[in-house]
Amino acid sequence: MLLTCPDGGVLGLDEQIPQDDLYRLRHSTAHLLAQAVGELFPGVKYAIGPPIEDGFYYDFDLPRPLSEEDFPAIEARMHEIARRDLPIVREEMDRATARAFCERNNQPYKVELIDDLPEDTVISFYRQGDWSDLCRGPHVPSTGYLKHFKLLSTAGAYWRGDEKNRMLTRVYGTAWFTQEELEDYLRRLEEARARDHRKLGKELGLFVFAPEQVGSGIPLFLPKGEMVRHLMESYVREVQTRYGYQHVWTGHLVREDLYKRSGHYDNYRDAMFPPMQDVDAGITYRLKPMNCPSHMTLYNLSGLKSYRDLPLRYAEFATLYRYEKSGELSGLTRVRALTQDDCHIFCTEAQIESEFGLALRLIQEVLQRYGFTDYRVRLSLRDDNPDSKFVRDDEKWAKAEQALRNALDANGVEYFEARGEAAFYGPKADFLTRDALGREWQISTIQVDFIQPARLGCKYIDEHGQEQTPVVLHRAVTGTTERFLGVLIEQYAGAFPFWLAPVQCVLIPIADRHHAYAHQVAAHLQGAGFRCEVDGRNEKMGKRIRDAELQKVPVMLIMGDRDVENQTVSVRRRGEGDLGAKTLAEVVALFTQWRDA
RNA sequence: GCCGACGUGGCUCAGCGGUAGAGCAGCGGUUUCGUAAACCGCAGGCCGUCGGUUCGAAUCCGACCGUCGGCUCCA
Numbered sequence: 001m002l003l004t005c006p007d008g009g010v011l012g013l014d015e016q017i018p019q020d021d022l023y024r025l026r027h028s029t030a031h032l033l034a035q036a037v038g039e040l041f042p043g044v045k046y047a048i049g050p051p052i053e054d055g056f057y058y059d060f061d062l063p064r065p066l067s068e069e070d071f072p073a074i075e076a077r078m079h080e081i082a083r084r085d086l087p088i089v090r091e092e093m094d095r096a097t098a099r100a101f102c103e104r105n106n107q108p109y110k111v112e113l114i115d116d117l118p119e120d121t122v123i124s125f126y127r128q129g130d131w132s133d134l135c136r137g138p139h140v141p142s143t144g145y146l147k148h149f150k151l152l153s154t155a156g157a158y159w160r161g162d163e164k165n166r167m168l169t170r171v172y173g174t175a176w177f178t179q180e181e182l183e184d185y186l187r188r189l190e191e192a193r194a195r196d197h198r199k200l201g202k203e204l205g206l207f208v209f210a211p212e213q214v215g216s217g218i219p220l221f222l223p224k225g226e227m228v229r230h231l232m233e234s235y236v237r238e239v240q241t242r243y244g245y246q247h248v249w250t251g252h253l254v255r256e257d258l259y260k261r262s263g264h265y266d267n268y269r270d271a272m273f274p275p276m277q278d279v280d281a282g283i284t285y286r287l288k289p290m291n292c293p294s295h296m297t298l299y300n301l302s303g304l305k306s307y308r309d310l311p312l313r314y315a316e317f318a319t320l321y322r323y324e325k326s327g328e329l330s331g332l333t334r335v336r337a338l339t340q341d342d343c344h345i346f347c348t349e350a351q352i353e354s355e356f357g358l359a360l361r362l363i364q365e366v367l368q369r370y371g372f373t374d375y376r377v378r379l380s381l382r383d384d385n386p387d388s389k390f391v392r393d394d395e396k397w398a399k400a401e402q403a404l405r406n407a408l409d410a411n412g413v414e415y416f417e418a419r420g421e422a423a424f425y426g427p428k429a430d431f432l433t434r435d436a437l438g439r440e441w442q443i444s445t446i447q448v449d450f451i452q453p454a455r456l457g458c459k460y461i462d463e464h465g466q467e468q469t470p471v472v473l474h475r476a477v478t479g480t481t482e483r484f485l486g487v488l489i490e491q492y493a494g495a496f497p498f499w500l501a502p503v504q505c506v507l508i509p510i511a512d513r514h515h516a517y518a519h520q521v522a523a524h525l526q527g528a529g530f531r532c533e534v535d536g537r538n539e540k541m542g543k544r545i546r547d548a549e550l551q552k553v554p555v556m557l558i559m560g561d562r563d564v565e566n567q568t569v570s571v572r573r574r575g576e577g578d579l580g581a582k583t584l585a586e587v588v589a590l591f592t593q594w595r596d597a
Numbered sequence: 598g599c600c601g602a603c604g605u606g607g608c609u610c611a612g613c614g615g616u617a618g619a620g621c622a623g624c625g626g627u628u629u630c631g632u633a634a635a636c637c638g639c640a641g642g643c644c645g646u647c648g649g650u651u652c653g654a655a656u657c658c659g660a661c662c663g664u665c666g667g668c669u670c671c672a
Contacts, residue, residue, distance in 0.1 A: 057667095067601060155667030156600025163669045167600055170667070198665095202608075211663055212645080268672055290672045320672095325598050326663090328670065389672095423672060442671085474672090511629040538628085539635085546633035560631055570631075578632055 022177070026051035028088065028139045029078075029149045029175040030058050035131040036077035037062075037171075046133065047109045047159060047168050053438070054185065055174035059157055061109070065169050071151045074171075078149070085144030086128040090137060098123045102134065109159065110134045148182040149175035192436040197489035198331040201225070204494050204551060206485075206502070207332070217329040217336030219482060224502035227531070229339075229481050231500055233317050236341050236366060236477050243362045245313040245343055250294035252319065256284040262293040262452055267389050267424050273323050287321035292449075292474060295344040296456040299470075305460040310470060311347035311355050317481070318342055332486030333441050339481040345473040346458065349403070352471055356407035356429075356446055359475045363431065363444045366477050370488060371497070375433040375443065377413055379404065380421030389424040396450035400426045404448050423474075425451035436490040443484055447474040495552040495574065498594040505591070506548040507534045507569075510541050510560035517564045521557065521584065528588050530595075549574055554594070557587070 030049035033056070038044050041062055049058030060066075066074075093101065095114065102110040113134060114123060126135045128143050140146065151173040159165035176182040193199070201207045206225030214220060221229060237247065256275055259265040268289065276285045288294065295314045299305070305312070319339045328334055347355050367375065382390040382397060390397070404427050408415055415429065422428060431444035449472040462468045478484035488496075498504055505525065509518035515536050522532045535544045541558065548556050556572040563569050568581040571590070582590065 065600060069602095153666055154601055157668045158599080161669070163599070167668075169600075172667080209664090216663075262672095264672060271671075292672075322671080325670070327598065327600095327668085330665090334671085425672085437666095447672095508632090510631060513629080540628095540630055541632065542630090543634050544632095549633055556632080558632065562631080572632060 023051050024138050024140055025145065025177065026056040026175045027137075028143070029146050029173065030056035031088075031126065031128065031133055031135070031139065032078050032081055032143060032146050032149075033074070033151070033171060033173060034058050034060075034133060035081055035128065036074050037066075038131060039081075040074060040077055043106070045109055046107055048113070049133075055152070055172060057170050057172045059159070059168040059170045061159075061166065061168050065156070066154050066171060068151075068154060075149075075151055078146070081129075082143045082146045084129065085142050087142045088126055088128045088139045090139075091125045091127055091132070093123050093125065095123060098125070098134065101125075107134075146175065148177065148179050149173055150182065150186070189437075192438070195436045195490050195493040196331075197333075197435070197486040200489050200494040201332070201486075204489075206489070215336070216326060217324060217334070219332055219335055219337070225485075227502040228485060228496065228500060232478065232481055232485065233339075233341070235369070237315075237317070239362060239366055240315050240341075240343070240477075243358060245315040248295065248298060248314045248316050250288075250291060250298065250316060250318065252288050252321075253285045254288050254294060256286050258293045258297065258456075259286060261455055262296075263391065263424060263455060264290060264293065271323050273321050288318070289320050289322045291316055291318050291320070291340065291342045292344055292452055292472070293456060295342075296453060296458050296472070299344075299346055299458055300456070305346070305470075307348060307460055307462045307468075310460060311345050311351050313343055313345045315341070315343035332482045332489075333435060333439075335480075335482050338483070340479065341477045341481065343475045343477075345475060346453070346460075346470040347473065348460075348462075348468070349399070349471055352403040352448065352473065353407045353410060355473055356404070356448075357411050359446050359473065360407070360411050360413065363446075363477050367431075367444070370491075372433070372491070374491075375431050377408070377415040378421065378430045378432055379408065379415045379417045380423075380428045380430055381417060381419050382422040382427065383420035385420070388420065390422060391424055391451045393451065397426070400448040400450050404429060404446075423447055423449075425449045428474075433487055435487055441479075441483060441487060443476075443479040443487065445474070445476050445479065449474055496554070498554045498591075498597070501552075501554050502531065503533050503551070503553050504530050504595075505532045505555040505557060506544070506551075506553045507532060508541055508544045508548070508556055508558045509534070509536060510558065514559050514561075514564060517559055521559070521569055524584055525588070525591070528591070530591050545572065555591070 027050070030051060034046055034049055037058070037060055043063065045061035047059035047061065049056065099111055099114050102114065117123065123134070124136060125132045126137055126139055151171055153172045155170045155172065156167045157170040158167055174182070174185055176185060204224065205222050206228065207219045207221045209218070210220055240247070253276070256265065272289050273287045278285065295316070298314060299312065317339055319337060321337055324334060324336055329336070345355050345359070381401060382388065408429060421430070426447055426449045428445050428447035430442045432440050433443055434440050453472050454469045458470055458472070459467050460470050496502070507518045507522050509515050518534045518536070522534050525532045535548065537544065545556055545558070552574060554574050556574070557569040558572060559569045563581060566581065568583055569587060570581050571579040571587060573579055
C-alpha cells in the first residue's frame, strides 16, 4: 500500500492529519483489513488504504462488491490475524524488484503506483506473516497491537478518484487504542446522528421534502422553517446595508446566450436544468444557476460608470436552480433550489484589498452573531493541469492571486491553500465548516474575478478619462440560506438562540379558566414584537411543558390562579427550569435582553 | 451519474410465503391539573411503483422511482 496522504493531494486528504501513534495504529489496521480480505477473497486486487480522521479505509477490487453483511466475517478474521501477533517488518526493494514482485502477485494497481513514484523514492513494503503491501509506513511493531477497531461502512470509490476509472469497493473502519475510546467514538457517532438537521427538521416542523410530488432537492419550508429563513435573510440584509451594500433583484430566468458569453455555459452546462424554449420568439432560457452575469448586465445597463461610482456593491438574495446529480443531494446542505446571499462588488484593482477587508469583516460579524467559530479558511487556487476548466491568462491569475494573498495577510486571516479548487474565473477564499457527521461544507466565500467583467463588457472611466475594466469580487456571507440553516440546526442541535427561534415563547395556561389571561398576555408580547403561541390543549401542564421543551422553544410562560390574581406569569427557560413569577413589564425587559444578547 | 444498503398508517418501528400490527401524533369523550408523558374510546395503510414466480406475495425475483452512506462534481 502506498500512503500518499499528507502531501499526496491525490486522495484529497486533509493535510492536518498528524503522523502520530494513532495514525500509525489506524494505518496498520488498514493493513490488517487488507490481509483479512485477502484471506477471505483470494484474487483480490489492492488499491490504497490510508488512515483518515477517526479511522481508515482500504480500496479493493473484488470479484463481487462487499456489503455490511460481510463485516462480521471480515472482523472475525482481522481479530484472528491480530491474535497471531505477526511482526510487521519493513522491506526495501529497488524499483525493478518491487515492480516484478507486484506483477507476480497480480497487483496491477500497485504496479501503477510504483510507476508513478518519483525517481528518488525509497520503495518499501511492510510484511506481516506471508502478507505484504507496498507502503511507506510507519506501522505498529506487530498485529497484536491491533485490538479495538470496527468496520463502519462500505462505499464505491473510483480508482484514483477519477470517474472514468473502475469503481472499487471501499471499506471504512475506525480504530483506537482502548475499548473505551472505541465505544466513546461510536457513542459520538450516535449523538451526531441525533442532531442531523434532516431528522431535526422533521421533528421541529421546519421543512419537508416531497421528491415524488415536487421534486428531489427542493426543500419545502413549513411556517416555522420559513420564519427562520426570513430572520436569517433579514439579518444579513440589515448588516449588508450597514456595510454599504445595495440590494438588487434579477429574476429566475435568463437567456442562455448570456451564459455562453460569461463562460458558465461551457463549464456548467451539465449542472444546469435543461433549456426552456420561447418558441414564438425563438429564444432559449435557462433557470438561473448563478447571478454574476445578471449583475454585470445590471451594471452595464444602469449608466456609464465613473471611477467615482466605484466600488459598487450589488447584493441579492436569489433563489438559484442547479441540476445537482441525484447521488449528491443531501438534505439542506446540497439542494437543487438554493438561495444565495450573493454580492458582486465592482471595483478598481487598487480597491481590491480594502473591499476584501470589508467583506471579510462583514462575514466575521455575521458568523460571530450565529456563534459560529468552527470554520477554517481555504485559499482556493487553480492547478496547472492544461485540461482543467481554468481560464488561461497567467498574468491575470497571478495578479488576482497576489491580491487575495495580500488581503488575507493584511487582515491577519489564517488559511491553508488548495490547488485546483478555484473558480474558472479566479482564485477564492472559502470558509469551510463541518456538519454533525464531520462532512465539510463551504459557506462564506470571497472570489476575485479578472475574467468575466471583460467578457461581458463591463467598463468605467478612470480619472484620466480612459476606459477601464473593473475587477469584480464575488462574495457570499452565509453562502446559501438552505445550507447554512442545515449547518446551524446541527450546531444548535435544533435549539435556536432566542433571536432566531421560530417560536420564542409558548404560553401554558394551567386550566381552562386561565385561557383568556394567556391570550391577553400573548397579545401583549406579540405587540412588543415577540413570537408567541398559546398551548391551550386539553393536556396536563407537565405534558405541555415537555412538548415545548422537546420542540426546543426557548421560553415557556406558565400561568394559573396565582398569576391571574397578581398579574404575573411564571417564566421557564428551556433547559433551565422555573425562573419564578414576573410581571409583564419584567418579561418584556427579559425578552428584549435575550433577543439582543 | 457510479457502488452498496434501505423503502410498511403523519412520525418511529415490528411482521419476512397464507386474509396488515404496536407506540406516538390525530379525532371524540372524561378530567381542570403549578413546572418534562392523565384516563377511556375511535379512526387511519392497495406494505414506493410496475412486472414476474406461486394455488396464494408486504414477505421471493427483476426493472424503475426515491432515501441513506460513500465516490465523482460543486459557478
